[in-house]
Amino acid sequence: MKMEALHALFLEHPTICTDTRKVTDNCLFFALKGPNFNGNAFAQEALDKGATYAIIDETDYNTSDKFILCEDVLETLQQLATYHRKQCKAKIISLTGSNGKTTTKELINAVISKKYKTIATKGNLNNHIGVPLTLLSIQEDTEMAIVEMGANHIGEIEMLCNIAQPDFGYITNFGKAHLEGFGSVEGVIQGKSELYNFIRSNGGHIFFNADDPIQKEKLNSCTKKIGFSTTDHQFYNIEFLKANPFVTLKVEETTITTQLIGKYNFPNCCAAIIMGKYFNVPLEEIKSAIESYQPQNNRSQILEKNGFKIILDAYNANPTSMKAALENFSLMDAEHKTLIIGDMFELGTTATEEHQAIADLAKELNFQDVYLVGKNFFGTQTDLLQFETFDALKAHLEDQPLKKGTLLIKGSRGMALERVLDLV
Structure with missing residues (x-):
């Protein structure tokens, strides 16, 4: 056919x-x-x-x-998605990056949908099957489609771009994620940059973080770019005010207080803001969209249970996001900080080194209690409490319960550390 x-x-x-x-x-x-x-x-x-x-x-x-x-069924699905995309009037905004993709996608959708009929990637369906399914959800009246793209090896983003044919692109950051597939941080930069390369080659527009030296250098010769910065006045200026615990920022003369914890979420908000401004969404609507957004699905959720204040960030983890989460937690005003962190997956030959670095950081930041969970953390050289399995942690906490206070839970999806909620 x-x-x-x-x-x-x-x-x-x-x-x-x-x-x-x-x-x-x-x-x-x-x-x-x-x-x-x-x-x-x-x-x-x-x-x-x-x-x-x-x-x-x-x-x-x-x-x-x-x-x-x-x-080939998969190729047919992908070709159908591309054909459908070309028949529709919707503009495609694609984004990728090592950390913050899904949160940024949700923020962009919240802002853009204030003015336009939008669709966006559901959950994290961002691979060679999820991207086609997202494109096939575009309807006749859809004006904007926000398409998240994930990758764990070089060439994958280029392939997804050929399917989605995006008009606009944004990369959240380049971090130590999927090192097993990319081989190195340099490989991550090369792989993620395939989005910017595609956009630039096809005459599209690029949104970027001008405070990120890697992005700024890569886009130095690009003319169709829209950047944000906290200091460089040739780009759209957004001021970071605080993140204790929630990110608060200032745009022009408007203060926006989010429901997102951690300074690492500041650029995610900035991306949504500059896209909103570019697409002529009124600033008061941008403010409303960002302030009303609440994280879901174990992504930096704030919970209260049995006298504990819990930061549940158990959806995913890599060395870059783990370091940011720990440093942010150390700066929070909170009583009796307890840290429970689980193994970071897909790190390949760097796993031992990266887990040791995080264990050393957790020790250095002087949290009141620290629990390291998983085979990789169990193998680190440290005097912090180590548990090879979740069941070992569970047995320990049943015998010696957690002390009331503020609790950060973070680990890769496969660790399923949200199970800690049943132990408090």
Whole structure:
């Protein structure tokens, strides 16, 4: 089936499903494959559950006119997304970076949606499957689409850009994330910069943090750029006021008090502000959008439970975000600060060195209590409390409960440290 015909079919049945557990009536089922599953084997089940058609790529399963046979289901999904994107009037804002992507995406969407009909990446569906699904959620009346892009190796952002064809781009930062795939921080910079390279090559506009020397240098010769800075007056100036605990900033003569903790969230807010200004969203609407935004899904959430004030930041972690979180926590006005941190994943050969550096920092910052959790932290040389598994931590805390006060919980997603909430 030609792409034009498949797209016409999609417009008649604009719901895409890739999981038979989530099939809805009249959807299109794309039989994707993975290391441990073959979607072709579930295509008939999808039809039985209400899917109108199933897109497959193995002839053995092509048993009725309800199956659409293609060469590769994933490539077809991606090509359909690009075709659909080109038929729509929506402008695409893409963003990537080592830390803060999802929070920044949510802030941008909150601001831009004050004036425009928007869609944005749901959750962190930011990979080679999530980006196409986001693009296919663009409707006829959508004016702006905010598309988050994640990557763990060089070439991935370029591939996602070729699918999404963004008009605008923003990189949050370059940090020590996914070093196993990128190989080094230099690899991270090269990989993430693929977004700026694509935008620049295709005549689009770039938003950037002019206080980031790496971004400033890379965009030195770029003419279509919109920057923010706390000091350089050739760019849009935004003043950082405080983050104790919530980020407060000043734009022109307007003070904005967010519900986001940590100075590391300041540039995330700035990105949303300059995009709002660029797209002519009134400043009072920008203020309203940012002040009303509340983090969700274990991302720097502030919770109160049983006399504890808890900062739950257990969605993800890497050396850059961990260092920022610990330093911010050390500066907070709080009684009896307790730190529970878990292993940082995907660090490759640097894992030992990076975990030792964080353990040393946790010791240096003199928190009242520190608990290190996970195999990597268990292997560090320190006199802080170390637990190889979560169950070992749990057993310890059941015997010696945490002392009341302020608690920071941070670790990689695989550590699932939100389970600590059941122990306070």
